Amino acid sequence: MTRVIHTGDTHIGYRQYHSPERRDDFLAAFDRVVEDAIEDEVDAVVHAGDLFHDRRPGLVDLHGTISVLRKLRRADIPFLAIVGNHESTHGQQWLDLFETLGLATRLGPSPVLVGDTAFYGLDHVPVSKRDDLEYEFEAHDAESAALVAHGLFQPFDFGDWDAEHVLTEASVDFDAMLLGDNHKPGKECVADAWVTYCGSTERASASERDDRGYNIVHFEDDVTITRRGIETRDFEFVSVTLAEGDGIDFVREAIREHDVDESVVLVSIEGEGTDVTPARVEEFALDEGALVARVTDRREIETESENHSVSFADPDDAVRKRVREMGLSEAANELDELVRASKVADSNVRDAVEEHVATRISEDTAAFDPAEADAPDEDGPETSDTAAEESDAETAESDAETVSVSVRSEPADDTDAEDDSAAESPSEDSSADESQPESPPAEAVADSDSATDDANTATDESSAATDDGADGQISMEDYL
Secondary structure, three states: OEEEEEEEOOOOOOHHHHHHHHHHHHHHHHHHEEEHHHHHOOEEEEEEOOOOOOOOOEEHHHHHHHHHHHHHHHHOOOEEEOOOOOOOOOOOOOHHHHHHOOOOEEOOOOOOEEEEEEEEEEOOOHOOOOOOOOOOOOOOOOOEEEEEEEEEEEEEEEOOHHHHHHHHHHOOOOOOEEEOOOOOOEEEEOOEEEEEEOOOOOOOOOOOOOOEEEEEEEOOOOEEEEEEEEEOOOEEEEEEEEOOOOOOHHHHHHHHHHOOOOOEEEEEEEEHHHHHHHHHHHHHHHOOOEEEEEEEEOOEEEEEEEOOOOOOOHHHHHHHHHHHHHHOOOHHHHHHHHHHHHHHHHHHHHHHHHHHHHHHHHHOOHOOOOOOOOOOOOOOOOOOOOOOOOOHHHHHHHOOOEEEEEOOOOOOOOOOOOOOOOOOOOOOOOOOOOOOOOOEOEEEEEEEEEEEHHHHHHHHHHHHOOOOOOOEEOOHHHHH
């Protein structure tokens, strides 16, 4: 029998809501998983990608992660892992460095035996390159086999990668696929194998309302998957519907009904009521002891003049409408979606854009021909199934310069770009769509929150002045 913890999407280093405490929370959640692994004496911890939130994690995050992984090494519990889209490049990975230090094993096409089970790895692969995959794996003589992979797989919601195709085309018969990328846990039986997501270990977006945790997977005669929750910081979701004449006092009473002490408080306001400013609501929640407070006012406020009407209810829809009217080329629309919808980690946007442009040029230059502009939509902006991020926030984040701490003198290889342009579904804004828990995966999850919450402080993140005065960002290219 082999018994392992299946975890993933830890997103260490994510400074959610600009909060250093939230940044600490993500590392603490990973540490809890490792502590459980040691206490339960499992055979291995299997990580399904996105160990870090960014491919250039801060030094504090690297040091913290190494400290946690050393606990596993002292307990003689192997850490098996793959690379997710948030940390992926075409070159060396932090996971490779951890392997060199004896702290991790990077899974791939060769089997890694733990007990009587062979583990294989499939790193995140951009959609544009999946047709070239042959799913060739080396043979094994173990009793069971598991493939660890990172991506949004069918038959789960929002899947763009067919798990059944992977299982049937693979040269090895797998008993299980242990997945990362979708922050919502789940399991399905596909092609006589269990396919399961472990979910994220911390809430990276407001759509992740369920308890966080990980999977425990037993390989014996059959594969058995159970789930265990971990304690994380409370999120308090306060929904307020204002009647005519209701105001700030009504909202304050609604907040008092929740235990907001040291919590992340997300307030959603609907209905009518008098003028209630988000700043006053947030100030009150913070005075009540909240760690973070965010307010979404869903009431539509219109100002009409003789010539036009302006609605401030959803600026994203206004942006989409304007983009449709501009007559952009097919390639330009793809780039708009790539940047504004936040489909890649924030610091990777520039590389992803360069890679996407190069790919489109090689495929078909006609994609750059201008399209015919749409006529103005008399019925108002087109609605979208997912909330896109504001263009200015994404641009500010992707353009911000980060400080690289060079351990060796060689400069980073700028050609080592990432092709994540279609890797994941747009995620929800943590302060805008908390009322829709069945939104696209937060990978998902985490991208759009990072764009919204960190764009205004991008330059702060790139400075070396942090908790211990030495937390610059460092890339693998710089390190190696």
